[in-house]
Amino acid sequence: MSGHSPPPLITVRNLCLTGRRATGPETTIVSNVSFDVAEGEMLALIGESGSGKTSIALALTGYARTGCRIAQGELRVAGHDVRTMGASELRSFRGKTIAYIAQNAGAAFNPALPLMEQVIEPALTHHILPRKEAVDHAIALFEMMALPTPHTIGARYPHECSGGQLQRIMAAMALITEPEVVIFDEPTTALDVTTQIEVLEAFRVAMRQCGFTGVYVTHDLAIVAQMADRAVVLKNGSVQEEGPTGQILNKPTQSYTRQLVAASQPHLRNHDALPPATPLLDVQNLMVGYGAIMPNGHPRHTIVNSVSLPVRAGETLGIIGESGCGKSTLIRAIAGIQPWSGGNMFFAGEPLPPRIEDRTPQQRQHLQLVAQNADLVLNPALSVGATLRRVLTFYNEDASDAALNRVLDMVRLPAAVAGRYPTQLSGGQKQRVNLARALAARPRLVLCDEITAALDTVVAAAILDLMMELKRELGVSWLFVTHDLHALRSVCDHVAVLYAGHCVEFSTASALNAPPRHPYTRKLESSVPEMHPGWLDGVIRQNGLKPGRVAPIPAHGCCYMPRCPVAVADCAQTPPPTWQAPSGALINCHLQAPDLS
Amino acid sequence: MLNRRNMIKQGTRLLATGVCAAQPWLGTTWAEDNNAVGAGFAQAGQQGTQPRTGGHVRAASTSGSLSDTLDPARQSMATDYMRGNMFYDGLVALDETLTPHPALAQSIESTDFRTWHIRLRSGVCFHDGAPLTSADVVYSILRHKAPELGSQVHYHAMTMRTVKADGPLGVVIELDVPNIAFPSVLGLTNFAIIREGTTQFHKANGTGPFTCAVFQPGIRSVALRNPNFWQPGGVWVDSLELISISDDMARHNALLSGDVDIIAAVDPRLVALIRKRNIAVLESPTGTYTNLAIRQDVGPGQNPDFVQAMKLLFNREQMRNSIYLGFCRTGNDQPLPPEHRDCNTTLPQTEFEPDKARFLFKKNGFLNQSLPPLICSPAANGSVEMAVLLQNAAQNIGVKLDVRRMPADGYWTQSWMRFPMGFGNVNPRASADMTFAVSFASTAPWNESHWRDPRFDQLLALSRQEPDTTKRHALYNDMQAMIRAGSGVCIPSFITSLDGFHPRIQGLRPHQGGQLMGYNFARHIWVDEQPTRSTAGGTAP
Amino acid sequence: MNAKLGIAIARRLGASCVSLVFVVVAVFFITSALPGDVAQSLLGQAATPDAVAALRHSLRLDEPVLLRFASWAGGLLRGDFGMSLVSHQSVMSMVHERLLHSLLLAGITTLFAVPTALLLGTLSAIFRNTVFDRCVSVLTLCVVSVPEFLVATLAVLVFAVQLHLLPALASISDIHSIGSFLAAFSMPVATLGCVIVGQMARMTRAVMVNVLSSSWVEMAVLKGVSPTAIILRHVLPNVVAPLFNVMALSLSYLLGGVVIVESVFHYPGIASLMVDSVASRDIPLVQTCALIFCAAYLLLTTLADVVALFSTQERSRA
Amino acid sequence: MMLAFPLPRYLTPFLQAPALLALLWLLLALAGPWVAPYLPGEVVSTTVFAPISARHWLGTDYLGRDVLTRLLYGTSSTVLLCAASTVMACGAGAFLGMMAALKRGMTDTLLSRFMDGVISIPSLLSGLVAVATFGSSVPVLVLAMACIYLPGSYRTCRMLALSIVQKDFILAARMRGEKTSYLVVREILPNMAGPVLTDVGLRFIYAVRLLSNLSFLGVGLQPPQTDLGSLTRENLLGLVYGAPAVIAPALAIAFLTVGLNLALDGKGRHQ
Secondary structure: OOOOOOOOOEEEEEEEEEEOOOOOOOEEEEEEEEEEEOOOOEEEEEOOOOOOHHHHHHHHOOOOOOOEEEEEEEEEEOOEEHHHOOHHHHHHHEOOOEEEEOOOHHHHOOOOOOHHHHHHHHHHHOOOOOHHHHHHHHHHHHHHOOOOOOOOHHHOOHHHOOHHHHHHHHHHHHHOOOOOEEEEEOOOOOOOHHHHHHHHHHHHHHHHHHOOEEEEEEOOHHHHHHHOOEEEEEEOOEEEEEEEHHHHHHOOOOHHHHHHHHHHOOOOOOOOOOOOOOEEEEEEEEEEEEEEEOOOOOEEEEEEEEEEEEEEOOOEEEEEOOOOOOHHHHHHHHHOOOOOOEEEEEEOOEEOOOOHHHOOHHHHHHEEEEOOOHHHHOOOOOOHHHHHHHHHHHOOOOOOHHHHHHHHHHOOOOHHHHHOOHHHOOHHHHHHHHHHHHHOOOOOEEEEEOOOOOOOHHHHHHHHHHHHHHHHHHOOEEEEEEOOHHHHHHHOOEEEEEEOOEEEEEEEOHHHHOOOOOHHHHHHHHHOOOOOOOHHHHHHHHHOOOOOOOOOOOOOOOOOHHHOOOOOOHHHHOOOOEEEOOOOOEEEOOOOHHHHO | OOOHHHHHHHHHHHHHOOOOOOOOOOOHHHHOOOOOOHHHHHOOOOOOOOOOOOOEEEEEEOOOOOOOOOOHHHOOOHHHHHHHHHHOOOOEEEOOOOOEEEOOEEEEEEOOOOEEEEEEOOOOEOOOOOEOOHHHHHHHHHHHHOHHHOOOOHHHHHOEEEEEEOOOOEEEEEEOOOOOOHHHHHOOHHHOOOOOOOOOOOOOOOOOOEEEEEEEOOOEEEEEEOOOOOOOOOOOOOEEEEEEOOOHHHHHHHHHOOOOOEEOOOOHHHHHHHHHOOOEEEEEEEEEEEEEEEOOOOHHHHOHHHHHHHHHOOOHHHHHHHOOOOOEEEOOOOOOOOOOOOOOOOOOOOOOOHHHHHHHHHHOOOOOOOOOOEEEOOOOOOHHHHHHHHHHHHHHOOOOOOEEEOOOOOHHHHHOOOOOEEEEEEOOOOOHHHHHHHHOOOOOOOOOOOOOOHHHHHHHHHHHOOOOHHHHHHHHHHHHHHHHHHOOEEOOEEEEEEEEEOOOEEOOOOOOOOHHHHHOOOOOOEEOOOOOOOOOOOOOO | OHHHHHHHHHHHHHHHHHHHHHHHHHHHHHHHHOOOOHHHHHHHHHOOHHHHHHHHHHOOOOOOHHHHHHHHHHHHHOOOOOEOOOOOOEHHHHHHHHHHHHHHHHHHHHHHHHHHHHHHHHHHHHOOOEHHHHHHHHHHHHHHHOOHHHHHHHHHHHHHHHOOOOOOOOOHHHOOOHHHHHHHHHHHHHHHHHHHHHHHHHHHHHHHHHHHOOHHHHHHHHOOOOHHHHHHHHHHHHHHHHHHHHHHHHHHHHHHOOHHHHHHOOOOOHHHHHHHHHHOOOHHHHHHHHHHHHHHHHHHHHHHHHHHHHHHHOOOOO | OOOOOEOOHHHHHHHHHHHHHHHHHHHHHHHHHHHOOOOOOOEOOOOOOOOOOOOOOOOEOOOOEEHHHHHHHHHHHHHHHHHHHHHHHHHHHHHHHHHHHHHOHHHHHHHHHHHHHHHHOOHHHHHHHHHHHHOOOHHHHHHHHHHHHHHHHHHHHHHHHHHHHOOHHHHHHHHHOOOHHHHHHHHHHHHHHHHHHHHHHHHHHHHHHHHHHHHHOOOOOOOOOOOHHHHHHHOHHHHHHOOHHHHHHHHHHHHHHHHHHHHHHHHHHHO
16 A cells, blocks of 8 residues: 555465366366455455365465365465475464464364363474463463353363354464464354354454454455455455455445445345235244153253244245254254144144154145255255156156256256256255255245355345245245344244244344344344444444353243343243234333333 | 024014914014014114104194094094004004004914904003003903994994903903904004093003193194103104194195194195205005995996996096196005005006996986086095096086085085995005905995995905915905996095105105004104215215 | 263163174074084094994983073073083183184284274375375285285295295294294284285275364364374374274184184184084084174174263263 | 375376276176186196196196186186175165164164174184085075175165265155155165275175185085185195296286275265
């Protein structure tokens, strides 16, 4: 920018990365990428999956994944010429000069070692601190990261911590050697929005206190707005646009960037008026749990607690909640693959047996489940055509090529896809096939379990568009489970907010925007990142961070009490009543409308 | 009165022609010369050095298993025999030509060849120090009669009507029928003499040249020289370890690498290689044969033409070359080998005549008939190869013969003599008489081809009472001719036993009784660490 | 949580016991189904029907099968494995020494084979899809497929017969010093190693490839941890359970499947004892040997499963 | 590490070679007896363990028979017999393993315990007993070897199937109400084909070995039929002369099994 700025700490010039599969030809992953990062600056690498952003980030550490290699270009990081370093030089460079925070902390920690061992390992490996001091330093970092019980959390194993905690512990692991450069590779993508705020804030605290230079890899523009000073937009391995964050977000010059920004803006897809109808699916007082059956007839551990939901024919019902709130269990119970212990279900007026085996063929056909992870749902050994054709023949539908093409066309896939195998498809294509598989059965209700969670913003938006089109074309009802409030708002007619197995609010999608709202709904609302830079500071100022151990849910009181900012004495003792707000929303809270505005 | 030297000479000559008891056995002659049995053997074929005491020898035999036993009654495998001969003695010993000599017996006498008077050597002690008495002998022989003992010589013991003690050193044996060849029967290893009342055989307690230091069935046994051996100069080496290696290649490798000094059963294919490495191979022409027995009571064997055709189908020359590599003598479908003193050498040799065989097959309509399979097994040495060659010869003349190979274990009880056509393997018997009696007489227990010829039985009975050597020889000749012509047993060859040994081992000589000096090598060998080579030309050390 | 682990282990042990009971029954009736019996085998060529019947009676073989099974199984429960029909010694005393020999051979082979296999498997996993990997793969397949009697014989021919470096036989009785011990065992161990290293290396590779491609290994690389430390500190604790399973399967082979090596090297082990006892139809001995093999197999696989339970349990205290 | 570079691209065609090689073996197995120059039992030379010559391309064996002829016959029976028994063992093992994984519960427990018991009985003993009891014929041999290798295959396949059964696509098919047979054939089997093929390769090796051991104990193939393992063993003495009679069948075994395994591995990797 200005003429006499200090020399950049990271310099990347004409970087080319190539890779290939076991025996295939070599393909270009990243071509001709150049950028600089000044000392103390945070640069965001923005792009969708397959854009090469992670490969570039890894290349900064001199590392390329199996089958990949750094083909050409110049890489200078903190005075090191990364490409000329030998194996042992690289080892003492990695972890000491440059640290890496991986996307999925749950997978990036060794399951067999206690966390503390792994956190202090860089310090021990590079002989920066003796063990004792390294442990002390780690505890100090845990405190800085606002982790609960910083003194003992290191003794835990990875699976004993939540995703948000692991992500912060990983940050502590990166910072323990006080590196000059830290790479954040989508560190909050796998987290709930509420947790994401805590983690992002922890990162910002660390940045302020440790003063490192950062590279932040993400696909989420709202996060870029909070974290980065400058941003590089990547597509298919080449740079689309580079500039200060504000300029990229507010005045994008390239069409791709504009597309990205547009996809990140919330917009309403569901413009239809609510059709008045009897419930197609009626869930009444559903109880789901596991463990020994207690005297009251319910299992020891309840996951879904007395939830009632009506789904009207032709409408979309959204269920939102953070991970562990029981939304997946609920949908599995409806699908008939999770036994329930109490309550009733009616489908098209008929009682719906709990076990899939006991349901009639019609019920099975008319109630289809689209699971979250298309990779697991599609049989990798069968071609798309074979998978779909099987569904068609099974339900005695027309299984001709023409019919097959119609089904593919329904999800906007070309007929040629029929001959491909799941591994040859992109994530979005797989999710479309996954939808097609359900739609081929001509269902009346489709249960969608987080179908956009694993997708890039643009692709996810397209899937949501498709859902709405299909709703119009086929008159299909949807039960849409998500943790993304934007997505929920844009497609749903009704929304149920789930917390710890309880339905705390049930309202129309439009009523969700206006008070009165349940405190948890409000919290969710405020946690959704927004694309203006001051958003995070605002949220933190407003809510404050609540570190430390969260109190247990009271046995008889309100399930949200421990986290509720407006809790009153009653909350701990008596179950909250459900009352109807003027907007039509059913709210489950002790407080009344005025207090919840 | 003949002088001693003449008596020995005469006795030897007489025995050599098989007339062992033309008159009462003049046992006293041998009693005066204690060296007669052992040393007499040993000094016969000198290799240039004098026997000397001392040394340790390791020998490897072929078979060895859990059934290895120190009970003479149950010994049935080569290793058992070798081990038994180290620890025990019999009343009679058989020399290289299978001629019986008195051993623990001082004399064996009979006038009617039915009642035999045995005089025991005095001053013989068991390993535990007890003196040998007639009670021990009576016990040792009579125990074979008990069927539950499972004695290998149960059949022979049953031919003895009574066995009685006659004073502390006298034994009287009365036979069912007269048998002039009876002393040979007592020469069977299984008739070794044990202490009276012995029922446990964890350790051997015999009168033999070695005492038993270690006995591990299937693994090894260690023998130490018996300092109190009754026959001075009858044993030389200090200690001897006998192991059994059933894997052919491994046994040869152990010899080649020097891990063992002596092995039994060298494969003909390796003789040249072993000799090239300065290791000696002892060739012993023996009466061992592997034969095809065609049963004459069932199946095609009932037709004599079929039997004849099968005999003509044996390509003896080819078998000699490819199975034994020349280490055999061609057989003539009768059980006595050419070097046997009673062998009928005047019989015309059966040749390989496939055309004639085909003619006989065709004539009797066997060409298009399905024939019973040839039963063979690795248990009968060389039988699988023989069966394959026979099958091939048959195939060439358009006869389809199936070969069925049986597992080695259980072959003798499960398969042998049970099928219309099966192979067997017969070790040399102690005498021609025994051969005829146990394998060819109508009542013989091991009449493999189920051949019955009353005239043969008659001749056998006659020969048993015929004191005149020449006459008996003539009878034996006729009997062999009858076997060749009538019996269903096809004997294509007599196997030459091959044993390998390092040059430091001395005293090994060919023996008609089988491997390693009729399984009795232990007492005859001595160790010479620097053997005089024939080529060594007087260089001083 | 220790109680939970205890229950899991107890369940696994119980399952093994079920298998063992099945094996006890199966082994008895399988061996009873063998044609021929010890009486015939003892008599050999001298077996006449009378003699066989008498001997059979004296060995109590003429009793009904079920009665014999009952008395045998009863003996087993009391820890009495019976008497050998051939040698009239107690089966336990005959098996005892041979079993020790076999365990010794198996132990030494394990000491040699397991590290080799782990090393080979790990290296080919690290250098997967390289020329090195291919070479290891072809080589291990080669040594697995070539019959072990050929390998053993070739080794003897070269090292004992030609070079006179090692003894051709591995006789226990000749071992008096460390030197002679090593000399006697080197060839049998190498031969057995050829048989089991190949398979173990292949399976190790499969397990390792799986673990090495995990993102926490990548993380360790990015922390600057050296390859050796990655393998030892990070990878090994995670592959203990599957590798134990691989090893258990190979080791159980070392007890029962080494007949050929035992006979080529004249090594008095339990495998040749069983083949011998089958040949002589010494049924109590056959049964005991078979039971030992089965028990060893079940024990080893159970142990592997228990290790797996432990290694996951240790981390799931919460 | 010299060898630690990735396979160069020009080597890629060679990776296909094992598959061709395996095919070649199958052809050889089928055509062998027809192209053999002599009869398998025929003694054609007075020299035993003869070296390679124009008349006898692979020399002669321990009886003076033509090694090439015997090798061709041996290959034929080894390949066909072992392939048949391996396919049967792995087919049945895979089927039962998948059933156990699908059904779980008592079926799984009983089947697994039973298989565990069978697997722990030494294979040579069971083979010996089977053949001794039912007689030695090719069908009995194939069945016996198949039974011996079934439990191992079952174990492997059950483990593989267990991990697949938990996948969502099985759930989807079950929710549709698909029959077990469809689940097994179309949904599970294709996904474990790779590891199962690798397993088949290993079991083929064991089968070759067991066949030769059975032949050695006298319960294998009946003469003049023979197999590669027995050919190696019966000519073992020729090793001291370096005779092709022992080297040729050993090499044949190595080429056969290694080729097959590499081919199956390659197939597995492509999946």
